[in-house]
Every structure is written in C-alpha cells, then in structure tokens.
Amino acid sequence: MHLSEKGHAYALFAIVVITCALGSLTQTVMNSMLTEVCDDFAIDAAVGQWVTTAYMLVMGITVPVVTFLSRRLSVKRLVYLALGFYLAGSAAGFFAPTFAVLIVARVLQAIATGITLPLVQSVAMTRFPRERTGTAMGIGGIAMGFAPNIGPLIGGALAGTWGWRSFYVMLVGLLALLWTATALLVKSHGDHESDAVFDFPSFVQSTLGFGGLLLGASNAAAMPLTAFQVWVPALLGAVFIVMFVLRQRRIEHPLISMGIFRSRHYRAAFVAQNCLFASFMGITLILPLFIQGPCGMTALDAGIAFIPATVVALFVNPLAGVLVDRIGPRKVCVTAALFLTVGAGSFMFVGSDAPLWLLTTLQGVRAVGVSALVGPLNSWGLSGLDRHLIMDGSAFFATARQACASLGTALMMLIISALGAGAVAAAGVDGGAALTALPYEAAFGLSTLFSAAVLATALWKIR
Known part of the structure; x- marks a missing residue:
C-alpha cells in the first residue's frame, strides 16, 4: 500500500495515539475489577491493589529510557517494540494462572505505555507542520485525558458481564490490528543514532528516584506519613532524583x-x-x-x-x-x-x-x-x-x-x-x-x- 509522506505521518500518529490510549485505559480499568480479581486469586485488597501500583511504578521508570531507545531505533521499530510488550502482557493477563503472573502481565503492559506516552508528543511535534502541532497535540490529549477516565466505567461493565479476563481478549484483538496497520501503513525512517550510548548509572538513578517517589506517594494515600513505607522510599527517591539531574548536566551522553x-x-x-x-x-x-x-x-x-x-x-x-x-x-x-x-x-x-x-x-x-x-x-x-x-x-x-x-x-x-x-x-x-x-x-x-x-x-x- 502506497501513501504520501503526509499519509505516512497521519497513519503513524493514529497508531501511536490509539496504542497510548489503550495503555492509559489499561492503567485505570483494573480499579473497578479489583474485587473480581481478588476473588479469583483468593487474595485481599491490600495485595490486589498492586495491579495498579505496579503499573504506575513501571510506567514511570520506563519513560526516561525512551529517549535512549528513540536514538537507537527508528520510530517504526519503537512502535513495534511497544506493541510487542503490550501484546505479550495482554496475552499473559488473559491466561494468568496466578496473581504473580498477572503482575508480570501488568509490568509488560506498563513498559509499552511508558514507551508510547512520550512518543505521542514527539510524533506530534516532529511529523506535523508547525501550524498544525496544536491540533495534533489536542488529538493526542485524548489518550491522556479521555482514555483513563473511561477506564473504570469499561472495567465495571466487563467485570459484571463477561469477567475481567475479557478485557485482555479484546486488547489482544485490537493490538493485532494495530500491528498489522503498522506493517502496512508506517514508513521506516532511518532517524536513529546507531552510536547512541546508554548511561547505566543514570538509569539506576532515575529508576530509584522516580520509582521511590511514586512508591512513597502511593503508600502515603493509605498510610500515615510516619510509616516506614512512606518516608523511606520518598526520601531516597528525592535524593536519587537530585543525583540524576546533576549527573545529566555533566555527562556527555545523558539519558x-x-x-x-x-x-x-x-x-x-x-x-x-x-x-x-x-x-x-x-x-x-x-x-x-x-x-x-x-x-x-x-x-x-x-x-x-x-x-x-x-x-x-x-x-x-x-x-x-x-x-x-x-x-x-x-x-x-x-x-x-x-x-x-x-x-x-x-x-x-x-x-x-x-x-x-x-x-x-x-x-x-x-x-x-x-x-x-x-x-x-x-x-x-x-x-x-x-x-x-x-x-x-x-x-x-x-x-x-x-x-x-x-x-x-x-x-x-x-x-x-x-x-x-x-x-x-x-x-x-x-x-x-x-x-x-x-x-x-x-x-x-x-x-x-x-x-x-x-x-x-x-x-x-x-x-
């Protein structure tokens, strides 16, 4: 199938926005399915809430790495990578025999969402004329605004009818279509740097920094500030974020x-x-x-x-x-x-x-x-x-x-x-x-x- 340069840009943007919207939807959809998940795996709500907490933590950790991936991979390959993680996570979620496997599935899906969140904005700003970037970002905003808000409603409807696993079946079908559309409609661009350097210490600092801050804030919603699980990860997170920012300012290849x-x-x-x-x-x-x-x-x-x-x-x-x-x-x-x-x-x-x-x-x-x-x-x-x-x-x-x-x-x-x-x-x-x-x-x-x-x-x- 042959498309103009503009057609390739529109196709790429549509695929990235839909994938990101599915990721944002997936982040919140389990909130209204939590009771059914806990019943299926015979766990309490305190354990079950990790389907949301783990998603949030992994997504926050993944996003900084996308800058390196974007320098090493073409945009098409980056989209394939996100879809691959998302497909694997959705399939694992459907078949999950234990709660631990479901958490692994959520981790894989969160990695995919962490890749697509900044990718939506990057494609909007670099593949559209300057006078159209506002419109493109507005459309992309649906993935960040509309999708997570509709998640609990969809989750509640599915949980009460076909069960929570039905959501993962739907995801697999939609993602297979997106994979096919990427293969047919998205043009490969050689817009990556083969010599991009991955600074591992920066990755460790960003992971501990943003991960600690997110974990501390998440625990603070259910525990007093004096709780060990709140102030320790939050304090360590803040320290590592400062270290991360200072390191980015002085190294040759910042994350x-x-x-x-x-x-x-x-x-x-x-x-x-x-x-x-x-x-x-x-x-x-x-x-x-x-x-x-x-x-x-x-x-x-x-x-x-x-x-x-x-x-x-x-x-x-x-x-x-x-x-x-x-x-x-x-x-x-x-x-x-x-x-x-x-x-x-x-x-x-x-x-x-x-x-x-x-x-x-x-x-x-x-x-x-x-x-x-x-x-x-x-x-x-x-x-x-x-x-x-x-x-x-x-x-x-x-x-x-x-x-x-x-x-x-x-x-x-x-x-x-x-x-x-x-x-x-x-x-x-x-x-x-x-x-x-x-x-x-x-x-x-x-x-x-x-x-x-x-x-x-x-x-x-x-x-």
Whole structure:
C-alpha cells in the first residue's frame, strides 16, 4: 500500500495515539475489577491493589529510557517494540494462572505505555507542520485525558458481564490490528543514532528516584506519613532524583538532556503541567469517596458524576488544539485555567447535602479546564525546544507529571485522614454528618491551590 509522506505521518500518529490510549485505559480499568480479581486469586485488597501500583511504578521508570531507545531505533521499530510488550502482557493477563503472573502481565503492559506516552508528543511535534502541532497535540490529549477516565466505567461493565479476563481478549484483538496497520501503513525512517550510548548509572538513578517517589506517594494515600513505607522510599527517591539531574548536566551522553530547561516555554509549561496533574488526578479518587461517604450516595452515583466530564474530554481535547493553532496558546490556556480554578474552587463550598446534579456539573466545569489544558501546555512547552530535544522534553514531562499526580493524590488523602477523625469527634452525635464533609472540602482546597497556580503561570508566562 502506497501513501504520501503526509499519509505516512497521519497513519503513524493514529497508531501511536490509539496504542497510548489503550495503555492509559489499561492503567485505570483494573480499579473497578479489583474485587473480581481478588476473588479469583483468593487474595485481599491490600495485595490486589498492586495491579495498579505496579503499573504506575513501571510506567514511570520506563519513560526516561525512551529517549535512549528513540536514538537507537527508528520510530517504526519503537512502535513495534511497544506493541510487542503490550501484546505479550495482554496475552499473559488473559491466561494468568496466578496473581504473580498477572503482575508480570501488568509490568509488560506498563513498559509499552511508558514507551508510547512520550512518543505521542514527539510524533506530534516532529511529523506535523508547525501550524498544525496544536491540533495534533489536542488529538493526542485524548489518550491522556479521555482514555483513563473511561477506564473504570469499561472495567465495571466487563467485570459484571463477561469477567475481567475479557478485557485482555479484546486488547489482544485490537493490538493485532494495530500491528498489522503498522506493517502496512508506517514508513521506516532511518532517524536513529546507531552510536547512541546508554548511561547505566543514570538509569539506576532515575529508576530509584522516580520509582521511590511514586512508591512513597502511593503508600502515603493509605498510610500515615510516619510509616516506614512512606518516608523511606520518598526520601531516597528525592535524593536519587537530585543525583540524576546533576549527573545529566555533566555527562556527555545523558539519558535525558537537561538542556530542555534552557527554554522559557518549557520551564513554564513544566510548572503548569505538574500543578495541573497534581490538581485533577487526586480528585478522581477524592470525589467518589466524598459522594459515597459524607453525601451517602452509591457507587453508581459516583460513576455517573464522571460521565459528562469523560464525554467533555473527548471533544474538548482536539478542539483546544485547533484553537491553539488559530488564536494562539495564551487565550486558550488562560480561559481553560479559569474553568479549572472555578470548578475546583466551587467544590470547597458544597456540603454533604449537595445534590448529584450539582456535583456532576462542577466536575464537568473542571473537566473543560483539564481537557483544554493538557494538549496546549504540551505543544507550547515543547515548541521552544530544538528538534533533537523534543523526545527528552516529552519524556521528562511524562515522568514528572506522573510523580506530581501521585504526590497530589497522597496529600489530599493525608488531609482527609488527618482531619477526618478530629472533625467527627468535635461534631458529636448530632453534627457529625455535616462536619465530616470538612476534611474533603479541605482536600478540594488543596486542588484549588494547584489550579490557581496553573492560572497564575498561564497569565504570567504564556504569550
């Protein structure tokens, strides 16, 4: 099959975006299947949650290595590598006879997602004309915004009908189609460096650094800060991240070039994007707890509250990209940040008697802001980098925001656990129901602070 150069670029981008979307979907889909998984393997939830934790850790560890792989392999081979890991993981997940094998399957899938996350941004910025990069990044934002939000809904539907293993069967079929499409439609490019050097000490530092930080933040969501499992990995992670950054600045062949921070665009987008992910990822956990806890509603109600927001993400992500190309990033990012901040701030003033329609509406307002910011912040931030640094910038974006998302979630859970018991005790029997909403409102307040930081950065830095 013969395609024009533009046709090859479009085919490559479509395949990478769909693969990345499947990876983001896979990250969250098991959340609503956890009960069935635990029942099948006769394990408790504390062990079962490693299907999500292991995925998050491995994905965060993999992303920095993609910069080296992109220098050694053509983009087509890199796509094949991601699809190979994903296919192997999906097949292993379907046949998994034990929970340990399922974890191995999740690790293989997480490696694939770690490869495709920065690849989406790199292809968008290097294979499209400069006046179309905003649109491309907006479409790519669907993989980062829409896909993970729809994951729990799909997981719940499959778990209640065909069982959790059916998801892996579907993945194998879809990935086989993507493999075939890659073979037929994607052109091989000799855009790799055969002499690229892999700096193993940098890999060890990034693995221990980002892995430790992610593990500590994940444990903090369920344990007190004084717990050994929280502060030790978090402290070691922070130390190794500092060591990693310092080493990248002085060695000849860095795993990720710190030259990315010479760009004013990149520095501002880096701050805004990290605050954005710290703000909204925590809410995906806090809001369902608030709806089912102080509000006294059901798990179905909690799922309904996210449906409009999920639909919004599907349409607003590409629309924001188109608008960036037409009117520029400043107006889009400032307007989106206003939606984000107003939506987040409004949650601070809702009580336990708030109706579901109001909570759903406010979450929809927040979703407009989130969906309209992800792509534009990426495209504007990476636009200030030289072409050879695009993958480095994409990889560091993806790794840092994953860590900040986990940290934001952990801090919100810490606020709820720290204030929750005191609020109930202070309220007494009669006022307990009203006051137990206060810890959640405080957590919503932290989300609002992160959102306001995004707005301040957009107003101050984006031109």
